[in-house]
Amino acid sequence: MKKLVLAMLALLMVLLPLAAQATQEAAAVKDSATLVVAGNPYRFFALSPKGCGGDDNLVLSNVYDCLLCLEADGTLSPALAESYELSADGLTYTFHLRKGVKFSNGAEMTAEDVKFTFDKGAKGPLGQALFINFDHCTIIDAYTVEIGLVSPFAAFPGGVSSRLGGMCCKAYWDHVGDEGYMANPIGTGAYKLVEYVNGDHVKLEANADHWRGAPAIKTITIALVADVNTQILGLQNGDYDVMRNPSIEMCGRFDTMKGIKTSIGNSTARVTVNLNAWSGIGKDLNFRKAVQAAINKDDINKAVNSGAATILKVDICPMYGGYPDHIQGVAYDVAAAKAYLAKSSYNGEPFVITCTAGTTYETVAKVMQAQLIEIGIKCEVEAVDNMTYEERGKKRNFDARVVDEASSLIDADSIATQFTPSRFDQSVWYPRAAEIYAMAQKGRALQGKERTDLYGTIAQILLDEAYTIPLYNGINTVAFNENLNGVQAHCLGYYNFRFWSWK
């Protein structure tokens, strides 16, 4: 008995200091914040031959500024360029640079850096997608540049505000090259990269000389945590202040908890289903239309997003430039679906929906599976890892594929992504792909109603041919400590730390 009491006392003496320290840490004043994400940003120089990806934006969007800034709702505002003009023929953009903007190494940003950024960026792996139709950049004077296009493109400013448009310092690059720039990135952004531990965290420090003024939060830590449960628990107990992309269901639960708020917004991504139209039963238009009519998008939206997402009528998000709001989508109609199926040459062979495993798209696929089985299609779901999924997509080796198609340019031009000749083997291509691609290329040069009408025509072709079934507009979510101001879901998933401040 005596030994037991002594053992318990010893245990208490060990545990009490732990509890005391926890209370002390909670009371400390905060001039820092921690964002927790799954993923691993590591490419901190968008102009490198290896390009950059989605996770890298967490750092890129804060270390670099662009000529134009993409706001959370998808609109553009002046940034490093105070203003710009477009020539009457739509071929030349003239940007007037803000004076006195400095890189974090003290060098002043001038037209030379702009020219360097555009010339190098256009040649890289992202140039074709983000600097569409770019031809040349000409220095007019130290604070004025002209960017010339080979042909007009209404969404070119979107590319200017993208991750590829972050201004880089030419003199610094001349000194350190691609590898050196990647290791120690220099930008004009509100934050500087001060520490990167692969697989663990990234630390950013406020740039006190930022042209917008020093940010309120001095230190931002991006914690890299793969396990979603750990992220949730960490947000709840205060280890983390902001959590990227919690599920809609989790957002609902966070909203009932004290101390945590959420923000939900439309993303630039659209979730669609691509149907095979070049081989097997996919070549049968009646079969494709049967699948199209059998899909109840509301049920999918409820299952995946608790109904929070916007249903898409066409394969273009409403926020995209050139969105044709006059086109009506295909209604859910089981009777019509069965009628199409009866007219088709379907013989009961399995119809496989491919998706990435462990994601919400697997849920999309399973709900679709149930809907297709209801009309008499023997449907299976094949959930594969990301690499296999991409490989199948590239080789067009699928019956149907759930796709998350994002658009960095926030423009209807992205409707042509699936029909770009360089992307896929020409022998496994949509029958009218060349026609659609040619129309999309033409659409780049148009403006106003003419442009909207043309994209409307493209969208109608996709509906008539049932090449794709648009489901819903993607959503971005963020959960955060209620005492942290300025946190907002951004359409491209950016986090602009310069807006954050503690109450």
Added chain:
Amino acid sequence: MAHLPCFLKPSRRRAGVNWLKYALKRLVLLVPVILSVTFILFVILSLAPGDVARMVLGQDATPEQIAELNHQMGLDRPLIIRYVNYMVDALKLDFGKSWTGNFDVLSEFSHRLPYTLLVSALALVFATGLGIPLGIASAIKQYSLLDYGSTFVVMLLFSMPAFWLGTMCQIFFCLTLRWLPVSGIASWKSFILPPIILGANTLASMIRMSRTSMLDVIKMDYIRTARAKGASNRDVIIHHSIRNSLIPVVTQIGISFAGTIGGAVVTENIFAIPGIGTMLINAVKSRDVPVVMGTVIFITIIVGIINLIVDLICAIVDPRIDLAS
């Protein structure tokens, strides 16, 4: 000869030479193991679907840019040539750079290995420090409340998967009590829960193994003889039973340590510890061949050395084991 220091006595020198020969033989035998494992792995990774260059550059890269990156990575060469080139470089301790990260494989592994080893070692200390005494006590007090209690604990620990136990402990200790951080490596408190979770299964094995082994030993004739000669219960247990009962336990410790290094993947994932487990999983997902190959080679060597050490310790504990044969 009687005046020679013990380590220079012929019998000791012979034993020392035997140990050295045995150790060298075991290390040499690691080479075909490493070659077999790496070749099989290399083939599997090379044949797995996925275009690494396209994944790195993105969907909008031109075919020329993808071909250029494939060429830089050496992916346009035949599989055998690539494997041979890789192993030749590996002999020169050049394990290459990650294809999907911006790091050198050897230096990244060196940076991450201490975390995995620390968590694994702490897990082992936890499991053996608690498991062996508990197992021995259960055997000595067979059919008592302690014995039944420890059996129950063993069943519980075997039944609970690490990912579930880890999350439950996070909810209780981190969220409810707020005593410990949820994840990371920021402070010493971050290294309390992960070893406990990682070592839970090993703890159950230790309790069971120690109990079984001890029960076998205390039923032996020489133990009965010792008691008959008047040795106290304490002397019987400490001087006669424990050392003999530890022989299988020592073997189990070695196997468990190797197992915890492999099993650290789940724990590292839950607690966001930047160890080699998470590095390996991410590399496999992204078909990052240099990282996978390098990590597997290092792990094979580490496990091989651990097994060797365990065998040598067994030889010390059990004088019946003759390394020369």
